[in-house]
Amino acid sequence: MDELGFHRALYRPGLLLDVGAHDGAFTLPFAALPGSRVLAFEPLPSAYARLEAALAPCPPHVTLRRAALGDAPGEITLSVPVVKGVAQEQWASIAKGYAQHEGVEEQRHSVTVLTLDSLGLSDLTHVKLDAEGAEYEVLRGARETLTRCRPVLSVEIEERHRAGSTHAVPAFLDGLGYEGFWQQGGEWRPMASLDRHRLPKASPNPSVFEHIEDYIFVFYFLPREHAVAMLARMPPPPG
Template structure:
């Protein structure tokens, strides 16, 4: 089961959050789910322009797009994007790390963008049912700024967490969620396993340098957090859906 299959299987009506929406790979199918409202954040200007264009004009009434980053507090941050041999590497853009000279890689330059940062808790959401978070190392800050919302709404979460972007993050993020009553799992070949069984040396090695394309095989970097009070039943649904070959995105 892929990441969208997780959200499709566990979908409940309400607000679906897309953090790091890029050009809409999740926001678009989220918007097609029944009784959904989409709240999507993408701070990179070029990616946000494509995201906005992908939804057409006028913007659907149940979709809200924000050219902002989420974080621990309201303010401003610097979004750093590596440029490899003149080609922008948008998928590596991060508010948590720098590139270029800081990386010590002559093939990599850096573009920096000042971006507004908001706390999710400042939005006062009451119906958040799911969130996909892809923040290139800033996941911990995103979650800290969403603490009240997570406790109130109990959404399911899919989170890309990579040690190459933030050393220690595969320990720190699940520990923070554990304190909020979430169980974090990982999936490989339709087997769902607890975080305690995750072998980082075997399944989570990758270069932090965008000029070096190397990673372990398999490379597991998407993790799934379920509210503990519902985790057993949700895992049963995920396993049944995987066995049935379900979890495909709906047609728009």
């Protein structure tokens, strides 16, 4: 099951949050779910423009925000690596820069940062989070919302973006009463079974393009009080 399939399998009408919406690969299918409302955050100006165009005219149940989420409000620098003159937008990050890598230039954008808790959401049911290393800050700024609403989450966590993140992010969510899972061979496995030392490693340098077999970078989090029932709703692995 892929990340979108996870949200479809557990779909509950309410507000779906897309953090790091980029071109709308999740925003658009989220918006097509019956009874959904969607809130999408994308701070990179070029990606936000394409997201707007993809939804034009923007339906009333979808809200787009050209901003980043974090653990404190303000302004921050969004860094985009440029390799051979091409901006690698999928690596855009507020958590780190790329100038230290040989052969990599940088674009820098000043972007607005909000906390999710400042929005006072009451019916958040789903979160897709892809923040290129800033996942911990996004979740810290969402502590009250996660405690109140108990959404399900899919979070892209990569050590190449931030060392220690595959420990810190699950530990933070564990403290909020979430059970973490990852998938291998179509089977759901608890976070406790993740052997980080044996996971395939990806280069932190955006100029190095690698094909990595069985690279695990999407993790799933369910409210502990509903985890058993939610897992039972998942379709069995193929074959």
